[in-house]
Amino acid sequence: MKDGGKALKWGLIAVILAMCTLSLCNLYTLMLFGNITGSFTYPVIQAARFISIADFLEHLESVVVVIWVAGVYLKIAIFYYVLAIGMAHWLGLDDYRPIVFPIGVLLLAFTLWSGPSMQDLVGFISKATPFYSCTVHVLIPALLVLVGSIRKKAPGDPPRPDPQPVQPN
Structure with a gap:
């Protein structure tokens, strides 16, 4: 930035x-x-x-679902892009495109594995979410900040090239 x-x-x-x-x-x-x-x-x-506006606009739950699905799609797309760029940087690759498909296959597999039904998803959310959220939202970012600050202080650490996104023609 x-x-x-x-x-x-x-x-x-x-x-x-x-x-x-x-x-x-x-x-x-x-x-x-x-x-x-x-x-x-x-x-x-x-x-x-x-919701009923002037007895004309009714049944707006479809609009809510469209906004919700579009937001989830955008969130997944951004996380997917950041994951591909971050993993390419972490692995020291010059380009992120070779790992996009394998990451997508893993995401699909983990999606089907983690929530095969609504009952399983509700069970996961009610039992595992507090531990999962603490790990993913607090411990991993804190660990990344700690490792990043240690690596900045380490002398002789070779700089890695940033993978450049492909510019559309």
Whole structure:
């Protein structure tokens, strides 16, 4: 990044907007359903069924699903790209394209393996998520920061070339 201050500013704005949007959705759903909110699998979609604007715009849950799927697709695409670039850098490769397909195959295999059914996914979320989240969201990033700070202090560490993304023609 050329301008770290600008990236930090826009990163914070994005996080604050996402936090406000999620908080408003949760508040809207909680105020609509009350104590039974926890019994729904997808309460925001259930809440979207109640939207009726001038008896003309109704059944907007499909719009909610489209926004949700588009957001998940974008998130997966960004994580996939970052994983490919990061792994290519970690392995010291000049180009990230040779590892894109193997990473995709592994992602597909792990996706099918980790959540073959809704019951298995709910079981995983209810039992393993606290440990999984602590590991993935706290321990691994802290370990990466620690290793990065140690490597910056180590003398004689050869610089690795950054893999360059392919420019479209």
